[in-house]
Structure formats: C-alpha cells, structure tokens
Ligand code: TXA
C-alpha cells in the first residue's frame with residue numbers, strides 16, 4: 636500500500652484541506668496516523684469493527700488489547716459510554732489533555748475496539764491537529780499508539796514513518812510530541828479512581844480532584860504469573876530495546892562513577908543526564924535531559940529507547956527514576972523496558 640504523508644508544521648496553523656482529506660480516509664474505513672500531545676496515534680473510525688481489525692493487523696498487536704477512543708469534546712463521551720459526576724470533574728480539570736478515563740461502554744462501540752471488554756477508554760486530546768481531525772471525521776477515532784507492537788510509542792512523524800509506512804493509508808507528520816509519554820489512564824470505580832497507567836497527569840494532580848486514588852500495583856511491579864491485569868496492555872513487554880537494559884539505582888556520584896568505569900570495561904550504551912555527558916567519554920551516550928527536568932526526560936525517553944540499539948553495544952545502562960510526580964511515569968516505562976532489571980550501585 637502507498638502511504639500518503641501529510642506534513643503540518645504548525646499545529647496553530649492547520650491546513651484544513653489536508654485535515655479534510657485525512658478525515659475522508661477515516662470515514663471510508665481507512666487508517667490515518669496522527670499526532671497528539673502525548674504520542675502519535677494510529678486512528679480508525681471507532682464505530683467500525685473492520686477499522687479496529689485493520690488497526691490490530693497494521694500494528695501486529697494482539698486483538699485482546701483494547702483501543703482508546705478519541706473525542707473532540709468531553710461531552711461526546713455520552714455517545715459511547717456511561718459517564719458520571721466524577722467523569723465530569725476529571726473532564727473539567729484535565730480535558731482536553733493527556734488523561735484517559737475508563738467508563739462502562741455503550742453499544743455504539745463494537746466489541747472489536749474494546750477487546751471484548753464491557754468498558755471503553757475515552758480521551759480528549761489537546762493537540763490541535765488531533766482535535767481538528769476528530770471534528771472533521773464527525774465520529775470518535777479509535778487509536779492505539781502508532782508504533783509496531785513491542786517497539787516504543789512514536790514521538791515524531793519520522794518514528795511513525797519508520798514503523799508504519801506502507802501498512803496504512805496516511806500519516807500526518809506534526810513534528811515532535813510535546814509530552815512524549817502516553818496519557819495517564821484512570822478507571823472510575825464508584826467514588827474511587829484507580830490509576831492504571833501513569834502519565835503527565837500525576838497522581839498528586841488526580842488527588843486534587845478525588846481524594847480516593849489507588850495506584851494499581853502493576854504500575855511499579857511485574858504481574859505475577861497467571862494474574863489477570865485490570866488493563867490488558869499491562870501484560871505485554873513494551874518499549875524494549877533488543878539488547879539488555881539495566882537500570883542503575885544509587886547515590887548520584889556513585890552511579891556516575893559506575894558509568895565511567897563501565898565505559899572502560901564494556902561495550903555499553905549510556906542514557907545519561909545532560910550534566911553527566913561532559914564527565915563521560917563522548918561515545919555511545921544518549922542525553923535524556925537535565926537531572927531535575929523530568930518533562931524533558933519524558934520528551935526524550937522513547938526516542939532514546941528507539942536509538943539505544945544503534946551503537947553495537949552489549950548492554951544499555953540508564954538511571955532508575957524516582958517515583959515522585961512525573962517520575963512515576965518514567966519509572967513505569969523504564970522498568971518494563973528493562974524487564975525489571977535494577978542494579979544497586981554502592
Ligand atoms: O496517550 C495515549 O494514550 C496514546 C495516544 C495515541 O492517545 N494512546 C495509547 O494507546 O497509548 P495504547 O493502545 O498504546 O494504550 C492504551 C492502553 C492499553 O494498555 C490498553 O490495555 C488500555 O489502554 N485500555 C484500553 N481500553 C481499556 C479498558 N477498557 N480497560 C482497561 N484498559 C484499557
């Protein structure tokens with residue numbers, strides 16, 4: 636298949652005729668990858684079961700891993716799901732933006748989209764290209780991240796082109812994603828929120844809206860054998876480079892010393908903070924932002940994981956993030972990429 640590439644340089648100056656062409660593809664049952672503020676999505680009409688099947692096929696993704704539906708206005712959730720007071724509190728605080736809410740689904744959403752679950756994941760993105768596309772389509776867009784299954788979520792048009800060129804009808808290239816990590820996912824259970832996937836809307840931010848926030852153990856721990864995850868995506872090994880990734884935990888000087896010694900002894904790739912780069916040999920290192928700047932680390936992480944295999948190393952070392960604020964989202968992605976391999980350095 637020949638994939639059309641639509642380039643939109645400035646999300647504040649969206650070319651409406653490109654959006655209309657992309658929406659036409661979606662309305663005819665085709666697939667379009669598009670930018671959001673978190674990561675790129677691989678979109679299809681959320682009410683069309685055949686579009687869902689095409690999405691799974693294009694990604695090479697197991698079809699029991701449900702898709703998120705993207706809406707242009709938080710109130711549009713009514714068309715596809717049963718909402719609640721707590722949903723609207725979350726919507727007022729965080730939508731449009733990087734939050735996904737799991738709600739009981741209505742029959743307008745086919746079982747193929749939700750992997751057979753009776754709930755549906757709803758998100759209203761703030762990226763202007765995404766919201767223009769959803770509005771032009773006139774229906775919710777089902778979209779997982781636009782990567783091939785198993786590789787990190789794409790945070791640039793180039794990543795999407797590398798993964799999906801030739802497999803889908805069109806890709807809208809809108810440059811680099813603002814946030815760089817996928818949305819925060821919460822499930823509403825009565826007056827309680829269960830945090831299923833941490834993202835840029837932090838647990839502390841959720842606590843300002845709802846005093847009862849429970850962090851699912853799967854956010855930080857591995858699933859036990861035969862355990863059924865609340866969010867099916869949790870059971871898949873994600874974001875993983877091909878060579879082993881080890882996370883380093885310990886005092887900052889000791890971790891830096893470990894990295895310096897590793898460069899002498901092994902063929903290693905280092906994901907390091909900007910401040911460390913000049914104290915390391917300038918080879919096989921990927922800078923991931925300043926130590927205290929978690930937002931820039933979030934923006935860099937998936938691109939770094941995509942390139943970490945490129946140097947012909949035997950092993951990759953990275954810092955173990957803290958569990959605070961946006962750190963929890965970084966921790967969650969890295970601990971899975973590393974298959975829970977942490978080395979304490981002392
Ligand atoms: O930021 C994002 O959320 C991006 C952009 C494109 O919007 N999308 C994204 O989709 O990350 P995906 O498919 O890669 O991840 C969706 C996650 C999966 O782990 C899936 O299992 C979970 O959401 N999920 C979807 N529907 C669910 C449901 N009904 N109940 C529980 N988990 C659900």
Ligand code: MG
Pocket residue numbers: 779780788
């Ligand atoms: Mg994904």
